[in-house]
Amino acid sequence: MSNYKIETKCVQGGYTPGNGEPRQIPIIQSTTFKYATSEYMGKLFDLEASGYFYSRLQNPTCDSVAAKICEMEGGTAAMLTSSGQAASFYSVFNIATCGDHVVASSAIYGGTYNLFAVTMKKMGIDFTFVSPDCTEEELNAAFRPNTKAVFGETIANPALIVLDIEKFANAAHAHGVPLIIDNTFATPVNCRPFEWGADIVTHSTTKYMDGHGAAVGGCIVDSGKFDWMAHKEKFPGLCTPDDSYHGITYAEKFGIEGAYITKATAQLMRDFGSTPSPYSAFLLNLGLESLHVRMKRHCENAQAVAEYLEKHPKISWVNYAGLPSNKYYETAKKYMPNGTCGVISFGVKGGREGAELMMKNLKLAAIETHVADARTCCLHPANATHRQMNEEELIAAGVPGDLIRYSCGIENAEDLIADLEQALAQI
Ligand SMILES: *Cc1c(COP(=O)(O)O)cnc(C)c1O
Secondary structure, three states: OOOOOOOHHHHHOOOOOOOOOOOOOOOOOOOOOOOOOHHHHHHHHHHOOOOEEEOOOOOHHHHHHHHHHHHOOOOOOEEEOOOHHHHHHHHHHHOOOOEEEEEOOOOOOOOHHHHHHHHHOOOOOOOEEEEOOOOOOHHHHHHHOOOOEEEEEEEOOOOHHHHHHHHHHHHHHHHHOOOOEEEEOOOHHOOOOOHHOOEEEEOOOOOOOOOOOOOEEEEEEEEEOOOHHHHHOHHHHHOOOOOHOOOHHHHHHOOHHHHHHHHHHHHHHHOOOOOOOOHHHHHHHHHHHHHHHHHHHHHHHHHHHHHHHHHHOEEEEEEOOOOOOOOOHHHHHHHOOOOOOOEEEEEEOOHHHHHHHHHHHHOEEEEEOOOOOOEEEOOOOHHHHOOOOOHHHHHHOOOOEEEEEEOOOOHHHHHHHHHHHHHOOOO
């Protein structure tokens, strides 16, 4: 599949049936797998032989879908997780532990920020958050001798800041650590971070990849390019024997292409068990089959809506990287020449009350915490996800009181604009 274009990989990647086998990925709804001898079973447990034994670790349906996302991103190994949060957690915890440090962009999903700044902090891992717009000097100054990774988001949810991936990759590599990129909003259809130097990619597949609001899920993909052994002293978990797996050294046994994901499966999935159900993986695959078609429409609709809103007298500001007036327009053009995503944000004149009134009048755009769905939805963060913050805190968080996050679905753009038009006419 590796020579095919992204559209072909979306439809046919990850699974090629043999003679007389099902055309669609079979749902292997089985927790366990049968073997003839316990000797063979022993080899599976030692990671000496390959084969399935328990679906908490690996399942054929989930593996086929992970293989598809792996091909789409251009990686060498991938795993599904039960949520995007689990993917973010594993991606870092696989290489950083108590006493370690991670550099992260401050423009990341709120759930990821909390995971890092509160929960993983309690586990003894320190995070330094840097502005995505920082200079190279400021970025380099954030590193410490115990830094193990750099983390950022292609297009930050909900700030919609576009990351300069190369700047972050260069700094990470200069300090001998990998760059992990959450590529949820761009999807591999619009951006493939490995082509710009990222080493690991994570996803909340709950968003565009599923695309139909049907199944929560996540994914981690390894580019197979980061040389763990060259930085042995930083990554003992990958480069020294794992006593919990009979002394296997992942980086030796599974090489540069397979070590990271094998370790994440063998240790983290074994111990934490955030595994998706085969049925959820099947639903995710249905979404992936049309991802390239949907992303194009999401972007076209968002562009049309953003251009319409920018000219509207009742709108005070619009944030969408597809607008030439946007601060990240050039960065977006470089990393995502075919479009960014379908999510825009804007402010209504009349502040919070204006925002509330307008949203109440929308007929097509449903009020939801969800984003990146086939159906248009919107959220007023100041009254929902960021409700506990006062006006100053909201501004510091980049989420002013008048901000509406509007996630363009794949409906007809003229209908969406007419819906906005009538809602704005009432305020
Ligand atoms: C939603 C989201 C997550 C968390 O994913 P879940 O599937 O909800 O656990 C992580 N990153 C980004 C960018 C997201 O939008």
